[in-house]
Amino acid sequence: MTGYGQFCAIARAHETLGGRWTLLIVRELLCGSRRFNEIRRGIPRISRTMLAERLQALTHLGVVRHETGEYHLTPAGQDLMPLVAALATWGQRWLPRHAAAEDLDLDPVLIDMQRQAHLDLLPTTPAVLRIALRGQPLRFMLLKRGEASVCDHNPGFPETLRLGGPLAALVAWWRGDVAFAQARRMGLTLEGPRPLVRAWPGWFERYRFAGIRSEAA
């Protein structure tokens, strides 16, 4: 017995979209990812098999279109934005903030930061941020006027800034749980020239849903 046997659109939509990974893939596409491995970078724990399967299912459903190696949302897919936003809003509002900071991957955070950088506020002289968070892989972020990008290796410029400490502290700030100063009190370290360090948090518009107040007991 696989179906719910219900006429109601809630059940039918859940049968269709409720599978593991599915809505995360939609989120990646809503955020602008287009290529197979680009999507994967935002969802590191999904297997290639699974991603391929889900993308095919979404294509058959009419949510995704696949042409010239790129995946795009159809109108039906774009219309999933309210649903995804409702999920995020509820989660920000009611899920406990402190927990869940365990067992997180770094890359999705960095990709989100890259997406949310104020490109026009970045410094004109390129700055490279070395990101060495406890227990996480080493990463670099290039920040210069008009461009923000993440790489595994230093792109060639001098490392002007160094970020260290626990990922949980970075996430707490990014997600809107605490101010940057408090994230530093949680162990996050940002080192480099004083003016750049002071300016750095302002270079980013935090997580899209960072503004939603927590109501969790």
Add this chain to the structure above:
Amino acid sequence: MTGYGQFCAIARAHETLGGRWTLLIVRELLCGSRRFNEIRRGIPRISRTMLAERLQALTHLGVVRHETGEYHLTPAGQDLMPLVAALATWGQRWLPRHAAAEDLDLDPVLIDMQRQAHLDLLPTTPAVLRIALRGQPLRFMLLKRGEASVCDHNPGFPETLRLGGPLAALVAWWRGDVAFAQARRMGLTLEGPRPLVRAWPGWFERYRFAGIRSEAA
């Protein structure tokens, strides 16, 4: 590997609420069900074990409160309404209407009809509707001013109306896919005194999301 490893509230909310059955249980509670078996009547295919488990999980999450044998939504639970509505809206708009009429259970439809009856439009002299749809269990609906209820056996009044034909036709009307006249062309039959038959469809405010236009190709 069970988690998504994502900081994002979408993933966290989905880990929490995305399991099979969970949102259907929330829907039942949002619609006003309170007792264990009352919830089950709206979700006939869930096992008792599963329902008990899910309710416990929801209680631990702070979405449901259990006292004096009744289940209630907490504020966090009531705040799931926008999410459930977004799911239903997307489903009504984009999922194919024709299909999915196979393999449906009758009872959830009848319960929804009972909930959506205009109690003040029902006739003052009680009318019993005998519901004998092809391949479905026999049911009765008592309709009288101020009360609508569903039972497995005739509650004692004469059967003034008889409903027959395929469940798919009833559902198509209820869900807003077709007008009542067209449902009859799909094989739905309603027999009884002419004035009651004519009035009957007007006694109900159809499915909550019946008004949402389908955009499906």
Add this chain to the structure above:
DNA sequence: CGGTATCCACTACGATACTG
């Protein structure tokens, strides 16, 4: 890079029986 094919482990789920 962008997938597909195959295999295996696990666990989520349903059926059944039992309790207060």
Add this chain to the structure above:
DNA sequence: CAGTATCGTAGTGGATACCG
């Protein structure tokens, strides 16, 4: 009525290896 306990299975999804 309102559950809990136990157990067997079907199906999901991850790992691995392989293609174009």
